[in-house]
Amino acid sequence: MDINELTSIVKKKIKDQVKIQNIIIEDKTFLHKNHSGYKKGKFHLKISIESSDLKKLKSLESNKKIYKILGEEMKRFIHSLQISIT
Secondary structure, three states: OOHHHHHHHHHHHHHHHOOOOEEEEEEOHHHOOOOOOOOOOOEEEEEEEEOHHHHHOOHHHHHHHHHHHOHHHHHHOEEEEEEEEO
């Protein structure tokens, strides 16, 4: 899977399960290329979500919700995930 496919899947899954006003996904994989745990085909994503619904939750709860939505992608394609909710 390439980054464009993954980004599309991530956006769709989040939009389908959470009411959001905006979502931005950035590929930050370059930050992990020299790490010992880096594996080709695993990505580092930074997701910025504007959502009044997620903003009502505690930070830990909103992050857990996103991780649950992206469970399969976390296992197979995502090495690291940064989540910012506004």
